[in-house]
Amino acid sequence: xxxKGAVLPMFYLPPVEYFVQLNTYxxxxxxxxxxxxxxxxxxxxxxxxxxxxxxxxxxxVMKGSKNHTIIKDVKISYDFSWQRLHWQxxxxxxxxxxxxxxxxxxxxxxxxxxFDFLFDYNEQLLQFILKSIKLKVDLKYTESYxxxxxxxTDLRSSISPKIESEFSQxxxxxxxxxxxxxxxxxxIVDLLFNQGxxxxxxx
Numbered sequence: 001x002x003x004k005g006a007v008l009p010m011f012y013l014p015p016v017e018y019f020v021q022l023n024t025y026x027x028x029x030x031x032x033x034x035x036x037x038x039x040x041x042x043x044x045x046x047x048x049x050x051x052x053x054x055x056x057x058x059x060x061v062m063k064g065s066k067n068h069t070i071i072k073d074v075k076i077s078y079d080f081s082w083q084r085l086h087w088q089x090x091x092x093x094x095x096x097x098x099x100x101x102x103x104x105x106x107x108x109x110x111x112x113x114x115f116d117f118l119f120d121y122n123e124q125l126l127q128f129i130l131k132s133i134k135l136k137v138d139l140k141y142t143e144s145y146x147x148x149x150x151x152x153t154d155l156r157s158s159i160s161p162k163i164e165s166e167f168s169q170x171x172x173x174x175x176x177x178x179x180x181x182x183x184x185x186x187x188i189v190d191l192l193f194n195q196g197x198x199x200x201x202x203x
Contacts, residue, residue: 004028004141006153007142010071011037012059013046016203017159017167019135022063023154023203026137032156033072033119034145037061041160044118046187050093053180056161057086057187061118070145072119085111087111090189097175099196103132119158129188133199 005028011018022029037043044059060077062111087108094100106128115121123139130137159165171182173194183190190200 004151004153005030006155007032007119007149007157009041009043009159010119010126011042011046011159012044012118012122013048013057013125013129013189014042015047015159015165015185016169016188016191017165017185018042019129019203020167021155021159022130022137025134026198028152029137029140030149030152031139031141032145033070033141034143035071035119035156036145037069037071037074038157040162043122044074046189047161048089048093048184048187049052049174049176049180049183049190050089051176051179054183054186055093057089058082059086059118059121070119074118075116075119076114076121078114083111083114094175094189094193097193100193102196106132113131122179129192132192133188133203134197135200135203150168 006021006025008021008029009032010019044061046055046057048057049055060079062075062077110121110125110128115124126129165185167185169184172183172191174190175194177183191202197201
């Protein structure tokens with residue numbers, strides 16, 4: 001049976017499972033851009049692997065970007081220098097990985113340039129990652145909010161930091177695994193920095 005397609009949210013440095021789903025449903029993908037912004041999701045946070053275990057990176061959003069703001073209208077807050085913090089964290093966690101330096105120059109502008117909207121920021125990061133892992137995906141976007149999409153698999157709330165993922169993942173080498181054990185389904189950058197061009201084969 002051929003899968004028809006799926007509707008997915010737009011995440012910040014999404015977990016590995018997200019890219020497995022992109023790869024699975026790529027002919028018929030829809031990215032949700034008309035939903036109301038839900039808090040405490042991967043839409044503005046990512047988990048990376050630090051020496052002390054998982055570290056959460058959160059992109060702060062403007063006050064007022066509560067549950068009634070459409071996701072594409074949510075603005076990023078720069079009340080504190082979160083970009084510097086995120087970049088320092090990525091460097092501290094992945095400087096020793098095999099491929100960090102390979103992608104560093106292309107990634108650093110995302111932590112220097114200011115982006116107005118969370119959705120646009122995430123989208124450009126996603127395009128960078130897709131190009132880096134050589135995964136060809138034609139992204140299409142929702143034009144209005146629909147509670148259901150008949151014929152499409154609805155993945156808008158199934159990949160969440162609040163839900164224990166049933167996603168089964170075979171281990172790959174991680175920088176701090178000797179200390180902490182393999183951490184599954186963390187941000188795609190963990191796979192990218194450790195596996196580099198081999199990431200697409202892994203997916």
